[in-house]
Amino acid sequence: MKPEAFKVACSNCNLRELCMPVGMDRDEMIKLDTLVAGRRRLAKGDVLFGLGAPFQSLFAIRTGTFKTTVSTENGHEQVTGFQMAGEIMGLDGIVGDHHTCNAVALEDAEVCIMPFEHIEALSMEVPALQRHVHKVLSREIVREHGVMLLLGSMRAEERLAAFMLNLTQRLHARGFSSTEVILRMTREEIGSYLGLKLETVSRTFSKFVEDGLIEVKHRHVRIVDAERLGQLATPQHCR
Amino acid sequence: MKPEAFKVACSNCNLRELCMPVGMDRDEMIKLDTLVAGRRRLAKGDVLFGLGAPFQSLFAIRTGTFKTTVSTENGHEQVTGFQMAGEIMGLDGIVGDHHTCNAVALEDAEVCIMPFEHIEALSMEVPALQRHVHKVLSREIVREHGVMLLLGSMRAEERLAAFMLNLTQRLHARGFSSTEVILRMTREEIGSYLGLKLETVSRTFSKFVEDGLIEVKHRHVRIVDAERLGQLATPQHCR
């Protein structure tokens, strides 16, 4: 729970290009190193922030994977996204001073804590940071457009194919294999994100295996035919 | 196409509370009056901006209703939202310097044009504006979370009930009746937004009429039993 004491510096961080603006001069870089107030380690299952919690900071993921979920009054919960290293969480809290979703670690993880008041103050001095904050927010809006398209118009196979490709692409951008994935989430969490039941996710995985698109051993998935998977993910049918 | 010449001033606008920050001093207010570079009138069906168009400005709706849509390579299109007076469009363009969705007028309309470079410049001087821009972006993220929940876990009746209530609430906040609505969009557009076919939307409207929840005469809808409609919109079943 307690943020670590030792000094953290974005300028030395190998994830800098993922969370921070690029093309800044040395002077601005030094200012930016004050953005991160501390870090926090989480164990698998720990809640980074929950619905209704007061909003104070944005969080940049250093290591680990998270899920964000929203919930209805009756207790039903839905996954709205899976986040990995370099991605920013907590944007939902800006509008109303408290969080409107939950962020839960799917494996042991570490995040950088960036007090939002500090971000706003520094944005007034560093145009590149202001621009960056705007882009991070806009990117999340565009990402969610994609999810809406997926949920609103794709069938089960298309959804899962799109999901797997999105996952591998993001992992690849972080230096991991683009064909081998270890899923950090359950079938139920995948299903919740894709608007499907866990049984449907399982069955669809099995169908992909039958068709020679992927190999599945529980959480370990290997992409065998990325091209055909890609064709599935961009549906040709005219529903 | 050509923006109007006469001076526009947010400080005199009756929609100010909807699009602009509140609680600013007179000095800041005067600065803000320079934000709107002009206005643009659109006829029903006109495209305000389209996918791929260069991003330059955000747009605040003065009058009329819009739909925003995203499309896949194969030409399938999905409605991502319906916007009305006081709401801001174009946020999707910030991240990549070009728009990633389409905005189309569903009736004759007028928008205020706010060049984004200008917004960013002024944000560095006026903290309330910076904060406001952040909130507008965050609000859109939270709104889309709600749509994801709707698309991912609700059944047809629940979706349409939630849609109608959302619509009437927003209209009510703008001084219109909360029980009488004239829909500006077709059944097909509603269905696209809700992840349903137009026939399903039509049938569900008919069912609501049978059940005495609403009255429907083509585009004219009257809410008869808002409470039961609200119960439908927050599903009690445990899927």
Place this chain on the structure above:
DNA sequence: CGACACCTTGAAGAGGTTCAAGAAATGTGG
């Protein structure tokens, strides 16, 4: 090593889609 969570697979069923036809509005041109 045992308990628990997670995953797979089958069979039956429901909700929504598809295809089709006709009715009601809307808009357009004479």
Place this chain on the structure above:
DNA sequence: CCACATTTCTTGAACCTCTTCAAGGTGTCG
């Protein structure tokens, strides 16, 4: 201003995809 063309909406019936319910298998963690 009216007649006609077009778009939009409604409704029915068959079909299909995904869900539900159920049972057994596999992996993981204390």
